[in-house]
Amino acid sequence: NAGVTQTPKFQVLKTGQSMTLQCAQDMNHEYMSWYRQDPGMGLRLIHYSVGAGITDQGEVPNGYNVSRSTTEDFPLRLLSAAPSQTSVYFCASIKTGSTDTQYFGPGTRLTVL
Amino acid sequence: KNQVEQSPQSLIILEGKNCTLQCNYTVSPFSNLRWYKQDTGRGPVSLTIMTFSENTKSNGRYTATLDADTKQSSLHITASQLSDSASYICVVSVTYKLSFGAGTTVTVRA
Numbered sequence: 001n002a003g004v005t006q007t008p009k010f011q012v013l014k015t016g017q018s019m020t021l022q023c024a025q026d027m028n029h030e031y032m033s034w035y036r037q038d039p040g041m042g043l044r045l046i047h048y049s050v051g052a053g054i055t056d057q058g059e060v061p062n063g064y065n066v067s068r069s070t071t072e073d074f075p076l077r078l079l080s081a082a083p084s085q086t087s088v089y090f091c092a093s094i095k096t097g098s099t100d101t102q103y104f105g106p107g108t109r110l111t112v113l
Numbered sequence: 114k115n116q117v118e119q120s121p122q123s124l125i126i127l128e129g130k131n132c133t134l135q136c137n138y139t140v141s142p143f144s145n146l147r148w149y150k151q152d153t154g155r156g157p158v159s160l161t162i163m164t165f166s167e168n169t170k171s172n173g174r175y176t177a178t179l180d181a182d183t184k185q186s187s188l189h190i191t192a193s194q195l196s197d198s199a200s201y202i203c204v205v206s207v208t209y210k211l212s213f214g215a216g217t218t219v220t221v222r223a
Contacts, residue, residue: 004156031209042117042202042213042214042215042216043213045211090157092156099144099162101162102147102159103159104157105156107154107156
């Protein structure tokens with residue numbers, strides 16, 4: 001299994017540009033989520049999905065959209081990038097149970113100029 | 114205010130020594146408490162998962178403890194190695210909603 005994969009690894013955007021961060025998992029996990037990690041702060045939940053066709057907002061959803069058309073893929077879209085969205089983004093997945101291991105992708109480092 | 118507070122923010126220890134990291138939380142009730150290790154430039158990796166009824170859980174040289182009465186958890190690293198240099202993150206979850214601490218950065222020096 002490849003686990004959780006994310007692309008790209010690095011990205012630089014100009015203010016106002018849009019882009020999609022890709023996330024895929026091959027473990028047949030139902031629950032997937034997107035986090036952002038900023039210096040000195042814990043990971044914060046952006047959006048999550050409990051299965052194909054079902055998504056919901058997390059703690060910091062503004063400026064981001066998600067969709068879940070398949071179990072495997074959970075892309076994160078930045079609609080109009082802002083400098084405040086400069087961060088490291090992690091995608092994660094978990095099978096279903098409350099004691100299941102959560103797996104994280106390697107992260108995408110995004111800089112918005 | 115963050116519902117999961119970790120201390121210290123960072124620490125430096127000599128190779129072979131032990132250390133203990135602290136986690137205080139206000140999330141209640143919760144499903145489980147997790148500890149993750151995050152190497153620089155990588156995603157977090159799960160170390161331990163404890164339900165509210167468990168007091169201790171080990172993973173090799175890592176031992177996590179949980180006191181649900183005082184809402185405290187600790188992660189003890191025994192006989193530290195250079196590869197233990199990383200950030201250690203405490204996470205409290207209520208079903209799928211996870212609250213992350215800011216982490217403790219551990220640096221192991223030879």
